[in-house]
Amino acid sequence: MMYALVENNEIIKYLNGNKGITIGEYQYPKSIFTLWTEEERNAIGVYSVTIDTTNKQDEAYYINTDITYAYANGAVTGSYGTPTAKSLDDTLYTAQDETDGLIPEGKSVGDVAIEGLKSQKIRIIKQQAAGLLAPTDWHVVKASEVANYSVPVNISAYRADVRAKSNEMEGQINACTTVDELAALYIYTNTGTDENPNITRPLAEFPEEI
Numbered sequence: 001m002m003y004a005l006v007e008n009n010e011i012i013k014y015l016n017g018n019k020g021i022t023i024g025e026y027q028y029p030k031s032i033f034t035l036w037t038e039e040e041r042n043a044i045g046v047y048s049v050t051i052d053t054t055n056k057q058d059e060a061y062y063i064n065t066d067i068t069y070a071y072a073n074g075a076v077t078g079s080y081g082t083p084t085a086k087s088l089d090d091t092l093y094t095a096q097d098e099t100d101g102l103i104p105e106g107k108s109v110g111d112v113a114i115e116g117l118k119s120q121k122i123r124i125i126k127q128q129a130a131g132l133l134a135p136t137d138w139h140v141v142k143a144s145e146v147a148n149y150s151v152p153v154n155i156s157a158y159r160a161d162v163r164a165k166s167n168e169m170e171g172q173i174n175a176c177t178t179v180d181e182l183a184a185l186y187i188y189t190n191t192g193t194d195e196n197p198n199i200t201r202p203l204a205e206f207p208e209e210i
Contacts, residue, residue: 002049003033003041004069004076011071015046047076055080061117061179062086085179089116117182122170129166132206133159154210161207168204 003015005023015021017033023044032041038048049069056064065081091114093103103109112119136159139151151159176182185203192198 001033002078004047004049004071006045006047006071006076009071011069011076014049014069021046042074047071049076049078052077052079055082057083058183061183087114087116088118088176088179088182090114090119091116117179118173118176121173121182125166125169125173128206129162132162132209135209158207158210165204165206172203 001017003017005012005015005021015033018030020027020029021032022028023046026044028044032044032046041047051067062083062085064083067078067080069076069078090112093107093109093111093113095109097103097113098109103111103113107113115123136155139155140159142149143151172185173182176185186201188199188201190197190199
C-alpha cells in the first residue's frame with residue numbers, strides 16, 4: 001500500500017508505510033499505517049493512494065503512461081493517461097537515419113530498426129512450428145539418404161498440418177489492422193458449458209504433437 005501526505009490540498013510526499021513519520025512538531029509511529037483507520041490517518045493529512053487503472057492497457061500491446069497523482073474530494077488517486085498502441089508494422093531504417101549516423105554496423109537503409117507486433121508474433125509462431133517439426137525431422141533426413149525408406153504417412157500428414165496451421169496463423173496476424181484486433185486473436189473463450197467446456201480462440205491452433 002502506498003500513502004501520501006497532504007497539506008493545504010496538495011500532495012507533499014509519498015510514503016510506503018514502513019516507518020514512522022514526522023508531521024509538524026508531532027512524530028507518529030509506523031503503526032499508524034496498520035492500526036489506525038483511514039479516517040484517523042486522514043485527520044493528520046495521511047491518505048491511502050488508490051490507483052485508477054481505467055486507462056491502463058495490456059503492456060504487450062500498448063505503452064502505458066506514468067502514473068500521475070492528485071488529491072481531490074478527500075482522496076488521493078493515481079491515474080494513467082491515454083496509452084499509445086505499439087506499432088503493428090516494422091520500423092525501418094531511413095536515409096535520414098543514415099545521415100544522422102543512427103544505423104548500426106551491419107545494417108542499412110530499409111533494414112528493420114524496430115520489430116513491429118506482427119513480426120514479433122509471427123516469429124514466435126515460426127519458432128513453435130520449428131519446435132513441433134524437429135522431433136520428426138529425422139524421418140525426412142533418413143528418407144533423403146536411404147533409398148528404401150519413406151516417411152510414414154501419418155508423419156507426413158502431421159508435418160503438413162503443422163505448416164498449414166503456421167501459415168494460417170501468419171495470415172490471420174497479417175490481416176489485422178489494429179492492435180486490438182491482434183490482441184483479440186489470442187483471447188480464449190468458452191463456447192461450451194461448464195460441464196462440457198469448449199475453450200477456443202480466434203487464432204488457429206497447432207495440431208497435437210505425435
